[in-house]
Amino acid sequence: MANHAAVIGVGQVKYQTQRDDVSIAGLVREAAQNALDDAQLEWSDIDAVVIGKAPDMFEGHMMPELYLADALCATNKPILRVHTAGSVGGSTAIVAASHVQSGVFERVLTVAYEKQSESNAMWALSSKQPFATHLNAGAGGFFAPLIREYIQRSNAPAEVGMQVAVKDRLHALRNPLAHLHMPDIDLATVEASPMLWEPLRFLESCPSSDGACAMIIGSERAAAASPKKPAWIRGTAMRSEPTNFAGREQVNPQAGIDCAKDVYRQAGIQNPRKDLDTAEIYVPFSWYEPMWLENLGFCDIGEGWKLTLEGATSLPEGGDIPWNCSGGVLSTNPIGASGMIRFAEAAQQVRGLAGDYQVEGTQLALGHAYGGGAQFFSMWVVGAEKQ
């Protein structure tokens, strides 16, 4: 039986297109310092550091965990780097949690980041390979055919994706740290934006952001000594599957289904829509909201888009299961950090610290991240109560 662990500090930065006033070390440091301040701890209180980011090729730093050790005060401490593509922010948090759940460490700093303004994520994602034709597609080009398949199977109306794009940007207006603040966003604006990868329009896609997110994860004793309310980690799960194999169900990946079942079992969740109060789900392209609603068991297969259209996932519309109240990946996307932001925002909701996008009385929240070709999944459930 694992020991209890809790999020006792959260630190983020103002996400924006470009942070050319700081180095990557300075950016990571800023988030980590904010997390320490939130937990009212000093650098010397930290026993270990777990860091995550997207592939090295994105920013051209080989083994950035070595270069960043100074900035994270990891001298004479263990520092470990986690790497699972877009889901890395989530899996990094899970590795940090397991450091504490193991009983070996009292307080662990975990941080994830991306400086997209200085990176080459688009082309590093779809590099030429010998003996193969070059699909110069990027992430949107990879996921668009899966979205088309979803639309065909579910007969979802075309406006579903656009509605998600509007909803998450309206949520972002409540979050001062969100990258995109678009007060005039509406369906017509989204519809008028350029078609990038049919059926995905420009405004149905995530932005490119600079940013970092950090958390302090502490033991039961550390949580008891913490000045602010902790977010108890009630379950963690990761699953993976290969990008391609004959017969792979890419629209509704088995790894996602299994990962959700595992984390729900740990947290005692029978009906996710009813038992969870809110969720921060990795939705980088609008249509992934209805797709993940189904994959994560919030509704039956083919029904996800109905929840979106009914406003079930909208905070201002009073939906019963608001998703991505912080604005989500559609409003802020420093790739390597995006998963950790989901996990951290879920924690802020159960801590009651989500400000203007707080879902009142949140007891249980889900944080979710996916990566690669929708093949890596990481999830956690955090609660206001220990068990």
Place this chain on the structure above:
Amino acid sequence: MTDTLNELPPLTQDFELGFTYTRSLGPVLSRFLTGLRDGQVLAARTRAGTLLVPPPEFEPVSGASIKELEPVAAEGTVLSWCWVSQPSSSAPLNKPFAWVLVRFEGCDGAMLHALAADAKEQVHTGMRVRVRWAPERVGNVKDIACFEVHKQ
């Protein structure tokens, strides 16, 4: 007829991969390299009172942010060295030279750079060297063209 897998040599193909990136240095390193452009060597003062060239952004021992830089003389002492008798085309000097670790005057720690010397016999640990500035400086560590023997 069965096709066997060992009748032909396995195929290989070369490929080249390259991307363009940007680097932002932040306040400490930007100030240090701007100093080099202006012909000035700047050192980081740590909480413990030590002086470091080149300056780190964060103190390696305490982890504190570096808050101030101060000028030091553009000369120092060789802590260690390695003679390069056959420089490659990418070497900083096009004739035999030494890689040296230089501790700047009054500083702690050291900086790795090239030392111009006529012969290996000229180089030794503890020798005095000084900066040879590049004729055109832009705010880059190469603004120090190399070090040279400093005869006092």
